[in-house]
Amino acid sequence: MSAQGGISVFFIDFLHMISLYRPWPGSLCFYSDVFYGTIAFQKILATTATNKMTLKPEILSVTSVARSRLFHIEQVDLRFNNGTEVQFERLQSDSAGSVLIVPVEGDELVLIREYAVGTERYELSFPKGNIDTGEEPHVAACRELQEEIGMASSNIRLLRRVIVSPAYVNRPIWILLATDLSVDPLPGDEPEELEQLRWPVNRMWELLEREDFCDGVNQLALYALGHVMKVLPY
């Protein structure tokens, strides 16, 4: 079988599998409880392992200690059940969270290269952005796709909902898969035009070897895609 043929067959199975795996309304304009149903899927399963319920510590007070344009730091005074009192800090945010979208067009992933001031270099990433107030995650996802890669998607599905560093933040990241893409750009607020990069799906694991694909959430998104595609990273 040629590589091309292999990918096509593999994609039919892939899309079929995703449909079975975590359903999503076919149209972006169609809102449904199915969306939240997929989240409920991430329920606590009964296990044979220990899972003792621990009484939560009591929150004595929450104080705002520092604020900037983007960040808001809170100090939380807590009393644990053994009587120990501690002060923790956490980051609050006005945003309802963010989306990271894996766009697949044909046999290719669509990525962007964007300057990151944390690492002070250009990083490779799937399109991403904040969820605006009152916006549904899949609507935010389509808007970000239009702004960052100039394409809309009529088929956005949930791959995973995660919180990174729950010890410090409570800001969910919705990792989504977008297919059925069509050219439909929206103006973004980026300071420069984003460079787009197409990457063959059958070489997706090579992304993990790239120094500029260092972001753990992007790597997780790749594994989550591989998970629903049932393809091994080796």
Next chain:
Amino acid sequence: MSAQGGISVFFIDFLHMISLYRPWPGSLCFYSDVFYGTIAFQKILATTATNKMTLKPEILSVTSVARSRLFHIEQVDLRFNNGTEVQFERLQSDSAGSVLIVPVEGDELVLIREYAVGTERYELSFPKGNIDTGEEPHVAACRELQEEIGMASSNIRLLRRVIVSPAYVNRPIWILLATDLSVDPLPGDEPEELEQLRWPVNRMWELLEREDFCDGVNQLALYALGHVMKVLPY
């Protein structure tokens, strides 16, 4: 083949595979460039995809705008190559980064349940913690294991080094695999005793279904383990 037998065979292959995959000094006291060699492995590979070099924006100034006990927020004034000037914010840290350790003892993973003030609930996690000033990541990893699960490891290997949210931070997380565990506790600084949870390796993917295993970095660590073990998440 019995389930038990299956796991044993699978572990021999697993450990063999890991040895081939990313070498690590056998003893914790033995320092070696091999450690850094594994990082160099994450180099940029030549690819057929577009990889245009973009000239970085010029940093005009960096200003400290807010500081708390844990966090330090900087404002960075930038000029992009197209002349656009913008202000970004980022989080700085005194720490050299952190470690997240996947401890494997026999056929079980060792996890902890710890209160997270971000989500205000107990979360399931692999042992983790900050790297102290001047400390090597594998030394920090062994110390955290001793503090959090009361065990030392004589075989710690690198699974992955990531930066989460490079747009805002430049703080690496070293994801490590620890085997050859022995009882050797150190006092920790946790406000209460950490609950330990043993989880069968052959049911590792069920962790992804747990609401209290929501942390993206822990999920990535699980996939990175599956990657070197060559086991499918389905």
